[in-house]
Amino acid sequence: MYEEQFMAAAVAEADINLTSNEGGPFGAVVVKNGKIVGRGHNRVIAKHDPTAHGEMEAIRDACKNLGTHDLTGCELFTSCYPCPMCLGGTIWSNIKTIYYGNTQKDADAIGFRDDVIYEFIQTGCKNDSFLKLEQQGREQSITTFQKFAAKSDKQMY
Numbered sequence: 530m531y532e533e534q535f536m537a538a539a540v541a542e543a544d545i546n547l548t549s550n551e552g553g554p555f556g557a558v559v560v561k562n563g564k565i566v567g568r569g570h571n572r573v574i575a576k577h578d579p580t581a582h583g584e585m586e587a588i589r590d591a592c593k594n595l596g597t598h599d600l601t602g603c604e605l606f607t608s609c610y611p612c613p614m615c616l617g618g619t620i621w622s623n624i625k626t627i628y629y630g631n632t633q634k635d636a637d638a639i640g641f642r643d644d645v646i647y648e649f650i651q652t653g654c655k656n657d658s659f660l661k662l663e664q665q666g667r668e669q670s671i672t673t674f675q676k677f678a679a680k681s682d683k684q685m686y
Contacts, residue, residue: 531628535560535606540630542570542583543608551575553641555583557607559591559600559624566603567591583607584615588622598686600624609636612643613650621686 535558542556552571559567569586573579584607592598600622605611609631611619619627637644649659677683 532560532563535565535604536608536628536630538565538568539583539606539608542568542587545570549575552581552583554639555607555609557583557587557605559587559603559605561591561595561600561603566594580614582612582615584611585618588618588624592622598622604628609633610643613646 538558539556542558543554545556546552546554552573552575554571556570557568558565567587567590569583569588569590571583572581572586575581584605587605587607588600591600591603601624603622603624604626605619605624606628607615607630610629610633611627616627633643633647645659649656654660654662
């Protein structure tokens, strides 16, 4: 359920980078049962890690705090529409609701390239000048998948 206080907390996380310069102006919180269980702001520059987006940092913090990889029942409040990586992380963590403040176009207007990445995905990843995707070595890598499929003690997530 949308609550203004949680969006305010996400924006406060984003505001940290206006003075810390740890990364872009993006922040997020993960909420479960009306309580913030994870916080994060973009730390790409500080961590030298292109995956340290606000949403990913909040998801990692929530997982650590709750002692689980499964955030079923949680909601994500973020200062901006998530990039494809953060959407994927949210889906993998089993969060079913995202509330966002700014749009992709707003991020584009201040110099971030989310729109270019979304366009690449929407065109079927066919722009080799942006990113080349080429399948190689399936006969080598498929054996690990086959062995995993045969395991009786595997845990799916």
